[in-house]
Amino acid sequence: MSDKILQSIFEFTKKYKDPEHNIPFDEKNSKIQIVSKNGNINISLSINEEYLNQYKKIADLFKDGLNKIEGVLSVNIALTSENQSPKNNNKSRFQIDAREIIAVASGKGGVGKSTFAVNLAVAMSQLGKKVGILDADIYGPSVPRMMGISGRPEASQNKKLIPLESYGIKCMSIGFLVSTDTPTIWRGPMVMKALEQMFNGVEWGKLDFLIIDLPPGTGDAQLTLAQSSKLSGSIIVSTPQDIALADARKGINMFKRVNVPIIGLVENMSFFICDSCNEKHYIFSNDGAKKEAEKFQIPFLGSLPIDKELRIQSDEGRPACIDKPDGSIAKNYLEIANSIFRKN
DSSP, rough: HHHHHHHHHHHHTSSSSSSSTOOSSSHHHHHHHHETTEEEEEEEEEGGGGGGHHHHHHHHHHHHHHHTTTTTTEEEEEEEOOOGGGGGGTSSOOOEEEEEEEEESSSSSSSSSSHHHHHHHHHHHHOOOEEEEEOOOOOSHHHHHTTTOOOOOOBTTSBBBOOEEETTTEEEEGGGOOOOOOOOOOOOHHHHHHHHHHHTTOOOOOEEEEEEEEESSSSSSHHHHHHHHTTTTTOOOOEHHHHHHHHHHEEEEEHHTTOOOOEEEEESOEEETTTTTEEEEEETTTHHHHHHHHHOOOOOOEEEEEEHHHHHHTTTTTHHHHHHHHSSHHHHHHHHHHHHHHHH
């Protein structure tokens, strides 16, 4: 779809408001999804069936109006509903007794998201909080190794899994349930069921903070967790180069569309300090994530370097805040954790 046609469509649809929430059907409204191919427009409206007649009238108005836009050949509008009763509209599908639930996300893989999530959880724990970490990266679970823990969770009397603990942090990961060399070849419904099991089927107890290590990208798993787990906020991790920032923008926009607050943006692998010259080298550009945070008007939480020792610590299951609590890397994570506490 050309930008011109898309703009024309939203210029028309934003004149109308969602009957349930009185919010315009514009680019920021996650209840309207538009797909186009060769001038054929398909629109999906997520509705509350209590307002079905109003939605039907809006759909008719959309169809009549959009057919008049230059370049549009046909318009098809589908009304979709999750069939939830009114009394359950405000009830989270995934429930954990945690004061704050924070998702750590990235637009693409390989930017150090899991390393950040693990070290942030440890830093929060060292600041005196009860912390849990949920490894939601079903296809590439790395939290067990980074937390230096293995084994299989046992079941409680309530037939729920008891999370394994490492460094005083409760941990749950699909990596505890499958062999390390076994690929997770699952389709979407199985992934959703596994994620729900790791939320509702685990004896998490009462937590101050639950850190969720999301899968990279902006697919169905990320969207479901964002919509169904009552996230307190999200943290986006990116490296500074343009190719990574382009994907980070998608993550930022996804959370904005589902009304999840963005706690801030972190620039990982920001620079490398050479052993020989002891100077900073900006391998992946300089301050790209910081500039992106300013552009989106979201907090910039800080920069973290490429560090060989951090890589070794992660591989060996010794988070930086545990292995070298007085080191510069550990101090960076503690500063970020403190800034999050102040925001909450």
